[in-house]
Amino acid sequence: MAESAVGFLLQRLAPVFENKVKLFTGVQAEVIYLKGQLELIRAFLRVADALEESDEELKVWVKQVRDVVHEAEDLLDELELVQVHNLTNGFSIYLRIRNMKARYRIAHDLKSINSRLKAISSSRKRFLSKLDSSSVASSSINTGNAWHDQRGDALLLDNTDLVGIDRPKKQVIGWLINGCPGRKVISVTGMGGIGKTTLVKKVYDDPDVKKHFKACAWVTVSQSCKIEELLKDLAKKLFSEIRRPIPEGMESMCSDKLKMIIKDLLQKKRYLVVFDDVWHMYEWEAVKYALPNNNCSSRIMITTRRSDLAFTSTIESNGKVYNLQPLKQDEAWDLFCRNTFQGDSCPSYLIDICKYILRKCEGLPLAIVAISGVLATKDKRRIDEWGMICHSLGAEIQGNGKLDNFKTVLNLSFNDLPYHLKYCFLYLSVFPQDYLIQRMRLIRLWIAEGFIEAKEGKTKEDVAHDYLKELLNRNLIQVAGTTTDGRVKTLRVHDLLREIIILKSKDQNFASIVKEQSAAWPEKIRRLSVHGTLPYRQQHRSVSQLRSFLMFGVGEYVPLGKLFPSGFKLLSVLDYQDAPLKKFPLAVIDLYHLRYLSLRNTKVKTVPGHIIGKLHNLETFDLKKTSVRELPVDILKLQKLRHLLVYQLKFKGYAQFHSKDGLKAPSEIGKLKSLQKLCFVEANQDCGMIIRQLGELSQLRRLGILKLREEDGMAFCLSIERLTNLHALSVASEGESKVIDLTFLCSPPPFLQRLYLSGRLQELPSWIQSLHSLARLFLKWSCLRYDPLVYLQDLPNLAHLELLKVYDGDTLHFRSGKFKKLKVLGLDKFDGLEEVTVGKDAMNCLEKLSIGRCELLKKVPSGIENLTKLKVLEFFDMPDELMKTICPHGPGKDYCKVLHIPDVYSTYWRDGGWDVYALDTFSRDCSPRSGTLIRSHEPRIQWKV
Template sequence: MAESAVLHLLATFAPFLQEEVNLLTGGVREEIEYIRDEFARMTAFLRVADSMEENDAELKVWVKQVREAAYDTRDVLDIFMLCFRHHGNGFGRFLRKFSCFIMTLKARRRIAFQVQRIKSKVINISNGHQRYKDKYGILEQSSRSTWYDCRGDALLLEEAELVGIDKPKSLLIQWLMQGDPRLKMLSVVGTGGLGKTTLIKKVFDDAIVKHNFQNHAWITVSESFKIEDLLKGMIQQLFEEVKQPVPQGVENMDTNSLKGIINAFLQQNRYVLVFDDVWDIHAWQSFRYAFPNGNCGSRVMMTTRNEDLAYFAANGYHGNVYNLRPLLPEESWILFCRKTFQGNPCPSHLEGLSRGILKRCEGLPLAIVAISGLLSIKDKTSVDEWERIYRSLGVELGGNGKLQSMNKVLLLSYVDLPYYLKLCFLYLSIFPEDCFIDRGRLIRLWAAEGFIEMKEEMTAEEIAECYLNELISRSLIQVAEIRTNGRVKSYRIHDLWREIIVSKSKEQNMVTIASERGRTWPEKVRRLSIHKHLQDIQQSKCFTQLRSLLIFDATYSLSKLSMLASSNGGLRLLTVLDLKGTPLETFPNEVVKLLHLRYLSLRKTNVKIIPKSIGKLQNLETLDLNDTYVTELPDEILNLQRLRHLLLYRIEKEDTYFSFHYSFGFKGPVKIGSLLSLQKLSSIEVNHGNSGGTILEEVGKLTQLRRLHILKLRSEDGRALCSSLEKLNNLRSLGVKATEEDEIIDLDSLSLPPRLLRTLYLEGCLQRLPHWIPSLHNLVRVCLRWSKLRDIDPPQSFQGLPNLVELELDQAYEGEGLCFQSGGFQRLKRLSIYRLKGLRWVSVEAGSMPHLEELYIGNCKLVDELPFGIEHLTSLQYLNLVDMSDGLISNLYRDLQVEEDYWKIAHIPNVWIGESTHGFWRGHYLF
């Protein structure tokens, strides 16, 4: 964390020393350069200190001092830029104007004083740096042993071993005993506290396993280990088991010699080895070649929190991966009562609170055992005490009570993170409890906060995606929702992980959460997350160094925020402002004074007009106006040359199922092509006056676009759009909607379609399907609405697309039948067929859509039978029928009564019949 703060500061110094610092005296410049050099000297040691501070209180204080000094220095630099940029249109002009020099003389003196004060602080910190460098070797060793002892070899899980363990234990033993003579690898993966060690220990100790293998060894790796010590311990176990003396000279052997002894010992034996708590691929590769790859039917088992490592190891040795899941609710309750009430039933007056506490454990055995251990010594007659524990669970996790051991076990995963992921992970504390965290929103926030370390040939958003995947791989965040195209829509955090990161974030003063009255506020609030109310906000003196402000579920007036923004320096350093869902009626005038702002979200507010002064926010990267009532953006938006995400799209909620005019975008400036950094443009209307063709030509200049949504396209502008699309080689998502449902979308002149396109939405009349669609092998989702095709059966054009996962046809075809031929749609998972007024039948041949999971058919009134061949869709999980003919429903009920017909749909777990009224669906499950 401190390293991240320093690296962000060092990145700020580079442009500052090139330009801005020339406005100060030479002495101040030298002092700033001294501060920069001292921070640079500390970075290498900070990388080590960040991982060791948990076990050394004095070191933790020093790291905190470094972090706060870095933040304060960055504040001074940014305030400096604000002061001088406010008084002129450029530095050259400023230098030439003596009057401006006099006006800013006071600011110069104030900044010089601040620089001297920081220099003095940095000198003291540097002395501590040297002291810790001298202590480094001893400290590193003691740190590792302390963390290993805290883990305690899963002793906390001893009482969990008989709950929910039978099935996975049987499966693992079955895998071990399979007759394959090759060496096989079995990986058990899951988050900390799930009971991986307990499970695999029960397997390892089972009599069948002991009997069927000649040699056995259990090696605990942990997040920090010395390969020599690990190998020596393994040799000792192997030789002691067969009652042979350990070879002489082992203590002085190098790594290769130790591996050679192990390899020779196991060469002709059938062995089972366990490597418990392996953290990364590097650790695995450091000892994987110590055991021979013979044909004796030997097995290696491993536990890890890293999913990528689990599959890497298993794939290398013809193995299996077992993803250990949380306990089921009933299993959790059994374990909880066994520990808390010593096997007795839960008293009725405590059941509600007990289940509430248990819910926060989310099936994590370690959490259940630790929390129930705490509750077991509490008075069973005192509801107040139990309620206090429920309310203050986060405090208990951070204290010295029964839960501290669990906290340390879980915290191991945090300590193991690289510094850049620690920052991103702790940032999740900014979201409320039980919040589903939108993927796109989180990525844009991380980028705006400056958390992303840039790499060549990758955008910040692509790197952030990699960060998210790594956090998932380490079992630190969970996927909450997946889109039908297979991409993650949102994430969530385990309740106990959230308690830990909120506590850690508070400790490091990264995020301040305003959600409770009477809380203690830090001296300097840098990121503020407001949950539901503003009553607890203190005076504005706390917020002059605020960098980020996010508001969730606001139900109040924002007058207090306006006061904060306009008084005593206000929010002048703000880089992130997220007012999503607040009761705003007009654009806040104070916002245009926030010249450092990179991220601005007014999503789901009632704002209607964006002022011309928006052009002042020249650092803005994200402008999110989705679900507002803004219909036009001023030309001054073109000043925002760093803008990467321009989101302005609104859906009219009522009657969306029937109306063509359900979506609205914005009228943009004619020269929108000058926003060369744009990656997302959604959704721009192109039918205004004579500028439609011009705007479409401008779109072709936006070569960084990943997502483009065009509304109100006229027939005559199709060729201009095609010409621009041929230049957008980075495009992944394209949406095009005509001015009216009978307006023809003509995209046939497109000769070089964007080869990376993953999603395609076409809304409007098509004389024919664009000839280039079958060539887009990356397409994952296709949606055709109001296409009204006549001469071609749409499935024929799409069936060969190798990656197509979702296909939606809504008023897209006017023929009588749809035939899904054998061999087509090999990856399709979701098929939606709506309002095909001429459709009478659907046919599915054997071998078509083998992985289809969801089939939706709606308002196809002439269809009176289920799709012919529906029995071939063996993977189908959901069949939804909405607004279908009475004949089809009657025939369906008839089939349920006739055994020879019922078998065709008996394999479908969920069949739903419904009807729509004003865009809302209602219905019931058939069975």
């Protein structure tokens, strides 16, 4: 982690050496020296970071580096503040003298830091003897001893020690034995500790597998493996397997010679080779050409924590990837009780405690075995000891030697991360347990924290998405929810992995998590995340280094000035989301470095112009679900603003379903050149001036416009043509009966993926048919005179289509072979619709179909039985005549047509919400309204850009 801190500071120093930051006399030389020392230390840290856990002296040295780097980072930010004040204070003698004193102090402190850094750098020579090649290899083995020994134990497990393995074992054996004669690669992937090695070993040892292959070899790959050693190990095992002597001189052979020997040996044999625990793509690339494609039905198996490596390695051979899943609840309970109570049942008075602990394991076999091993030593009569583990599992992981192997397994994944991902991963510690993390919120926070390096040709958001994808590929984050067009929506972290992240975050002084007022704070706080209660009793503690302040579930609001009276001038992230905040926080006026300000879901009503205009570095301003209805003109001063989120949903009644309230923005909005997201602003102001200004926002990716007037259609289209980076567009007219005219758009944004149009359309814009990237299309109030499906059916990537009061005709026909990618379809308020027909092979990927408020539609869609992938069929506010046709208790002439659909619902709007009845709960008189209510919920679909 010290390497991450050094890399981060070097990144911060880059603008200084690109002449973007002017330095005061006496500071320039110190900054140059600082950069040189950091570069010398950085290479050494790459090894030291990995070994510090096994060497206390080295750990102290690494901590000293990290502390000095943090202080240097603070000084650079203070230096920037002084420069800004010097430029803005005019001829104020007092302020100029104060700034001059600050400059001298910073220069002196920077010189002191360089002296300490020089001493620290010199002392690293004492550790060089520990870090030569042989010692590094030895230390790597020592630090991984518990891990490797325990993995060896996993290879020796009897079938009686295993649960949940039969199904995946049968699947993988089928892939090995069956299939084409060409060489195939089969990969098993999943997070550390999920049982990949155990599964593949049981497959490898199966008698049917041994009988099928003539030569078998198992090779364990380590994080620090050398390719020559890997090839030698493989060659020795293969020669031993076929009982042939090992060639002379093998120990001194180069990798090319070793590959030739292995290839010649296997050329005419049906072989099976397992590479267990592959970490990097180059390892696979280095050995794959030694394994011939001999058309003998040979197979290669790979276990890896990296999903991208698993998929890439199988592509060339059209192989298979098995994504190993956590144990099911009953399997996890079986394994837990077997190890905790040695075959006996769990005492009734411990069941609740044990189930709570088991939930934390989330089906991860290694975690279950490790924690049950700890519990097995506890006195079953001491309920308090068992309960203590529930409340302090993180401390138990840190201090209990029985959990060292589990901790080592997960730490291996962390240690393998490149330095630029370590900060991003540790940042997950600030979120509470079981918290669903919004993808874009996380990305904006990463950017505000400065974790994202700029890359040529990409925005920081693009780079952050790449970082997130890499963490997902490494199975360090789990996808909790996706949108209908396949984008990741929410994320979460495995509970026990989160505990380890928190321990590491605390150890590295990366972030402080406060859950109660009595919690002890570290001496120097850089990031503070408060869960539940504001810690105002510790207001004497200095927070001058505080960079980020986030709140989750806080019940009362305490002003920042009262909370931190000593000041927090370096703050860059202030997240008030869901806090009981009623007024705009005045304390932010002095936060020059503030990049992220979220007031989402608070009761704030106004934004003071004289305050917001001073936040020159603000990049994200989140006002979603607040009562703010107008932005001050001073917001135009924020030239670095990238995300302006300013709307709230309206659910005051059924008629406003899918509606949003926006706000009034300054008419010269085009001055905000850096904006990437602008949702939602009202267009019917200043004679449409804001519409013409939109064309100046060349970086815009998401745009939401409300109250667009018909006469502004041409100007709006001209502006949209200039927004070539636009990915999502939402446009609403001034009302249901008002027209939006988008026919003037000749060249639509080439990357448009999501389009939402609310208002009457004289005709469906012809350019929609050219949107080959379009994945979501929502049309509302269009009132077209012709069937729009003809113009939409060939969109190659359309996955979600919602049509609300779009067409006046009596028939909708989904033609054969059309809508090939469609997964979700919604039809609402088609007043004249009498029939829906689905042709053969139409919508063959459809998973959800919703039909509502079509009063003349008295039967289910013709051909619905052909929608074999349909999982959910929902009718809302539909005539009883239609519902009776599929009622299982009545005439039910169409009941057989929907039997293949797992979930069929009848939904009704009542008292501001939806009442939902399942098909099999309809009453005997075939009236769904008198059936069994299975749930009541808010409207399901939201128009989101």
